[in-house]
Amino acid sequence: MTIAERQEQLLQDLNLFQDWTERYEYVIGLGRKLPEMPPVQKTDDKLIEGCQSRVWLDARLEKGAVHYMADSDSQITKGMIALFIHFLDGESPDHILTADFAFIEKTGLKEHLAPTRANALSLMATQMKQRALDFAGPAS
């Protein structure tokens, strides 16, 4: 599946939930399934500090594919992280750089990316792209 296809699939899944409660429970559930980042890896250099919650992000390049590891002390944020990782993990730097986060608007969760929200999520989305850019190297 391409990134766009995965996003479309997610939208379909989310749109099954009419109620905000179910939507949030789904997102919180996704976050719970995300592998825990070992405490020893949650170092300050990986911290993206937003006003409200803390987010740790790490990335590595393996055989041309970017793999992310992330965590947060907020469950909703962690669920949103799980969404981003679901779309982007294993993709090439080029695909990540051209990926579109605007679809979040359609999920009914867009308030978590609003800059006024003072939340680390928007910063994290930018950071994930930045890491891809770093891996893409000067040729890109």
Add this chain to the structure above:
Amino acid sequence: MSGYNVSALRAQFPILKNEVHGEPLVYLDNAATSQKPQVVLDASRNYYELLNSNIHRGTHYLAQQATAAHEQARDTVAAHLHAGSREEVIFTSGTTDGINLVASILGYSGRIGPGDTILISNLEHHSNTVPWQLLCERSGASLEVIPVHEDGTLDLDSFHRLLGDHQDTLKLVALTHISNAFGTVLPLETVIKSSHEAGALVLIDGAQAVPHLVMDLEALDVDFYVFSGHKAYAPTGIGVLYGKRALLESLPPWRGGGEMIKKVSYEGTTYNELPYKFEAGTPNIEGAIALATALGFLNDLGLEEVHEHEHALIEHAAGTLSGIEGVRLYGPHDRIGSLSFNVEGIHHYDLGTLLDKMGVAVRTGHHCCQPLMARFGITGTLRASFACFNDEGDVQRLAQAVEKAVAMLR
């Protein structure tokens, strides 16, 4: 209390008719900013429809009317605060503006200089912390901090010890009247008396107190007192600095410009008398008038009645929330205005987000008190803060929302 009709009162606040995410609004973020009753909204509108004109120098009718209304507002504020005279009431744009004004004039005048000490508490809002840090950086003075107990009250033993340790250099004690994060009420009489005995001036941040308590600044003997209109049912952009007359007379102006001068020439400029010396430029005329209206609104309700009503709500909220497993309250039992809490194992941002979905507006995070949060080893709390129009229904909705959110997040 039988005279206090909260439903009639709520009807005076148009914004409370709003729905949020399909639910009736439960507004519990009054410590951040208060909602405005119709009478204040009308005062703002009426000013622009009937009176608007620049003040103090105009000869035409509207200018005279606007000037009279603005200066009457000053008299209203002075009476409300029990200030000694109207010259002691300086209009500002808010608490932060007022504190920066005092910090600047104390610095420029040399009243605070190299080697001097400023004392604040661990409870302080950033607006009563950072101006002093800036003053210390610029003047060579140093900042000391009075610690707080586990229940969020001021450690008075440490306060007295700090007064003693810095007796020779202490110039200013700057403290909050009521903590915006924890609702702690400071024992101002004791603190002001001891600070004066140690030779220091006292500035009190009254932003969280004016909406809830009767004021008597003359009796308090405080040197400077600041508050914001927008936290006391008035619009944003207006506030008051109260300062003792002799003190303000002895200090230089801060902002320069129109209104604060007597005569301007390139050879030298002379400054206006109090209060105008500290009010450069066209003031927030509408804001001052609306502020006076808001204080009148509070006085009509009766501040003691308001306090009694809010106290019952906050106690009920504290009691109900304590009954939810994992809830930890911050601050003392006799808190006023603000109730901060966390739920073990759950991030305050998550709780606040879900509460919002249920129409309940609380604030989450550090509440502009990062040093206080650090002292308690936390990144923030949820804060429910009460005003005259909140009711039992709000407390019940808050408790139900917290229970539901906790269940979703456990």
